[in-house]
Amino acid sequence: MKILSLHQWKQQQAKKTSSSRNKQVDQDVLRIIEQVQIQGDEALKQYTLQFDQVNLNSFEVTSDEWEKAIKKVNSTLLDALEIAAQNIQRYQSEMIEFDWSITPETGVKLGQQVTPLDRVGIYIPGGKASYPSTVLMDAIPAKVAGVKEIIITSPPNKNGEIDPVVLAAAKIAGVTKVYKVGGAQAIAALTYGTETIPSVDKIVGPGNIYVTRAKKWVYGDVAIDMIAGPSEICIFADSNAPVSYVAADLLSQAEHDEEATSICITNDRSYAKLLQEEVNRQIPLLERKEIIDASISQNGKIIICENNKEAIDTINQLAPEHLQLMTTDPEQISTKIKHAGAIFIGNYSSEPLGDYLAGPSHTLPTNGTAKFSSPLGVYDFIKKTSLIQYSKNKLEEAADTIITLAEAEGLTAHANAIRIRKENNHAQSIFKQKNQ
Amino acid sequence: MKILSLHQWKQQQAKKTSSSRNKQVDQDVLRIIEQVQIQGDEALKQYTLQFDQVNLNSFEVTSDEWEKAIKKVNSTLLDALEIAAQNIQRYQSEMIEFDWSITPETGVKLGQQVTPLDRVGIYIPGGKASYPSTVLMDAIPAKVAGVKEIIITSPPNKNGEIDPVVLAAAKIAGVTKVYKVGGAQAIAALTYGTETIPSVDKIVGPGNIYVTRAKKWVYGDVAIDMIAGPSEICIFADSNAPVSYVAADLLSQAEHDEEATSICITNDRSYAKLLQEEVNRQIPLLERKEIIDASISQNGKIIICENNKEAIDTINQLAPEHLQLMTTDPEQISTKIKHAGAIFIGNYSSEPLGDYLAGPSHTLPTNGTAKFSSPLGVYDFIKKTSLIQYSKNKLEEAADTIITLAEAEGLTAHANAIRIRKENNHAQSIFKQKNQ
Known part of the structure; x- marks a missing residue:
């Protein structure tokens, strides 16, 4: 698992590329x-x-x-x-x-x-x-x-x-x-x-x-629902976060497949070193160690940020599917997160809790799409229908405004549908009048 | 504008086809x-x-x-x-x-x-x-x-x-x-x-x-937002709906382009005949008559239904982008509509009112997609992030259930992330114990 400064990480970030062809x-x-x-x-x-x-x-x-x-x-x-x-x-x-x-x-x-x-x-x-x-x-x-x-x-x-x-x-x-x-x-x-x-x-x-x-x-x-990509976790940890918990959580994500991504963000370089060692200690003890090792080698990263602001900006740029906040003030930090699929708050809200039990769906936006997508929810299975009801008087009041806008777009039959109601209830003669 | 029985219309309905290639x-x-x-x-x-x-x-x-x-x-x-x-x-x-x-x-x-x-x-x-x-x-x-x-x-x-x-x-x-x-x-x-x-x-x-x-x-x-198709209107009218209004509304939709679809559903065959005549009377008086005529000839239809139930079923099958209810009990009928982009209730809620002025967005699901899509709205420009926060005690209570589920899926590193918290806060030995 590589340790990178924020600057090094930023240099690695590629331009947004197309996933639209295969x-x-x-x-x-x-x-x-x-x-x-x-x-x-x-x-x-x-x-x-x-x-x-x-x-x-x-x-x-x-x-x-x-x-x-x-x-x-x-x-x-x-x-x-x-x-x-x-x-x-x-x-x-x-x-x-x-x-x-x-x-x-x-x-x-x-x-x-x-x-x-x-x-x-x-x-x-x-x-x-x-x-x-x-x-x-x-x-x-x-x-x-x-x-x-x-x-x-x-x-x-x-x-x-x-x-x-x-x-x-x-x-x-x-x-x-x-x-x-x-x-x-x-x-x-x-x-x-x-x-x-x-x-x-x-x-x-x-x-x-x-x-x-x-x-x-x-x-x-x-x-x-979405075009899903490989799964990711990002853990923001300070030196109070038990290093064994952080390592175990990163590795749980890595076991999904080689393409999975595990990232830890911390503001403490010596903590990063400890975490790196703990990750290396735990990998060989795990059943799916081959997959985990491949995933961590390819995509595992510990990013050093100087302060909370840098860390929060980095998280918002990543827009991770899963975000664990394992700092001394996780609730306060969570309010500053703009983009994430799910936020797991505190040392005991480990990702598998959300994967299996807590309640929110584990079907979450991956690969940065938390910038524009939501977790699967009831709102995915409903849709809405607009309702519009105007009385005769109210339509007559609104008529000129509608006609002005319709005619500005050249949609004169739209204007006529309103005019026919305004000028003559039975409208037997309106078109003739207009065209005489 | 053709007049069809419900039976005739149903026979014309093609199987759902693919729009996925061009x-x-x-x-x-x-x-x-x-x-x-x-x-x-x-x-x-x-x-x-x-x-x-x-x-x-x-x-x-x-x-x-x-x-x-x-x-x-x-x-x-x-x-x-x-x-x-x-x-x-x-x-x-x-x-x-x-x-x-x-x-x-x-x-x-x-x-x-x-x-x-x-x-x-x-x-x-x-x-x-x-x-x-x-x-x-x-x-x-x-x-x-x-x-x-x-x-x-x-x-x-x-x-x-x-x-x-x-x-x-x-x-x-x-x-x-x-x-x-x-x-x-x-x-x-x-x-x-x-x-x-x-x-x-x-x-x-x-x-x-x-x-x-x-x-x-x-x-x-x-x-x-959506893969939008040509625009459509469906008007459910009984013999109390002013025939000139219904005709003008159908034609306002038709002026968008030749591919636009205008449908009237009614339970009154003589009304259908009157409407057909009124449509023919109005077309030549309109500015965009060539487009309107092409659209109405190709896609314009008056469908005769025997009763309200048949009409409502037909509307729900169509899932029209715009639905105007011009019957004696439009509000009551609106509660039975499952699929429509927008419902315009009553004789004075003409579609151009919604296109320009009333408030609900005129960007609506077309081509039957109202079965699974909503009008454009604030919900299109927000997204949600799940929040999960468990205390130490509550995670320990939930631990066995999570471990059972994770192991049933063969995701043992997921189980370990929970076990490490349950069995030993500092977890220096858990993996060794398990593997001894």
Whole structure:
């Protein structure tokens, strides 16, 4: 893990570059999307054989399969999922939004109607990995928002099965249906629909590069949560932060994959040195040490800032997905953070607490996109409709202003729609008058 | 304007198709994006010469140019812009969101911090058309959200100028800077930055197919408002709705362009016939009759529904951008609408009222995307950060649950970050113990 001065780090910062092209993957992904649109289930069947090495005759997890799977999950794990689900539900319920209206003047009523999406799809990665926590973190906000149909797609293993813990989490979260389909073909099916998989209004959830690129391609035909990149953590620590905690947290992030980024910012050079040693001490003791070592060597950094202001500016420039504040005044510092996915305040708010249990979704903006994106929440599963209601009198009062603006833009039929109401209720003659 | 039964209309509805490819345009757009990334201002200069036929040495509208332009705008129009701006500001201010937190148990604090985006870009179409109303409708929500830098890009005319009314609206709305750049090159500049144009966090605003495709390509590197399609109106009218009003409103939508769609839904076949006649009577009297006639012939429809339920179901299936309810009980019906960009309630809430004056943004989800998108609003210019704070005691209580979940996913370094806090505050030995 390298130690860098702020100046050194700044010199390393590259210009913002484009993530908008990935030619080979895009070519494959576009062919898959096209085939699913043309051939429907038949294409899904072929791609599942090709990519997941299993020949499926039906994609839907039956209620029988579902029940049997859940019985395989031990009760400690089921209880843990239930506790997490309750916390997520409690937190997300705070975000429920309601219709509103104002009557700024008699005869004028304006507002917004809030409605849930009808049907959403959640992509859950499969194969070797299993992410029941993502099922809870992504499905419960949709449920709280009032979404009626929540469906999951996930690639099956070689026996044509979905991980029982994923199915248990899906049941707890109130998921409606689970389909055994993965990859870009799942994203295409969720967007355009096939004989068995219905098209959805929004697709959320993480996935590999094929899933991510497919989401980018179908965006616009369907809503998506985000274009997610590798996961990151940034810990702002002063010399009071237990060095073993900071090291363990950095390494927990690093175990996700080689591309993950772990950064510590500190104002104490001797602390940086201690942390570097502790990181080196802990790595070989961890199970996923190969991944962790690769990630830390490539992307691990300890950045020395001279003072809190420099540190806060650096954090806001990074806009990290996860930010842990392990200083003597973490609450005070948190109010100065403009850009971060989630802030973990104090020495005992370790990132895995948020990944699994506290309540806020662990689906967070990565790669600096916290500058313009929010954590997944109830607001991702609702949309709003403007309401406009003017009385006859109020429209007549407003008419000249509207006509002035419409005519300034050359949109004379817009002006006419107002004039016809202002000048003559029945408007039999207005156009004739104007054109005589 | 065709009259169709609901059954006939349903048969015409095509399967959801892909808008994700547009090969020739995409090739051009990608080349433009790449050149702007490599060459910066020099590329902007060349494309402005090529597409706008003007050779510019600097892109920024100077404060002198800005002031002179505004003096050219007549006071009636300036007053109208001011009135519209006040209404927009009043409405958008209702949507301001605040930080919140909960303390569900002693030692547990959870919440969200709400922060504005730092810098946003608004694309305003130029050339022959001028859309000062879009400046107000897109910039004021950003201003109300607290965005510090709001910049506009718009293609210059052949004299290298931006329409003075657009500049006046920009001044009223609190826009920071205006740049004379249009097309895909403007979108690239706003995303990646050039020597003179700073990169922004979000791009909003309408544009032609090049602008729209460029927005799709840069999405992910920057936030965008939506992939906008042609504009649509749906009017639900019963026989009490003045036929001349309904006709004028349908035609006001049709004047936007040939691709615009105007639909009336009614439960009265003789009313449909009257409306059809009135539409035919009004078209030749209107200034933009060629566009209107083309739009109405291609996309104009009167759909006959048997009852309110059928009508409401049809509207929810359409998810129209603009919905006018001109029935005897419009408020009651509005509560049953699930999917629409904006609902205009009653005979005097004509769409141009919303386009120019009432307050809600006229930037609305088109082409059925109201099923998953909202009108532009303050919420487009803020983002949220989750806050998680657990005490030592509460983390220790939660530790086993977190460890259970992390280990179920095979993320043992995550489990360790929690275990190290639970088992030993200084954790000098925990890994050794585990591995002995």
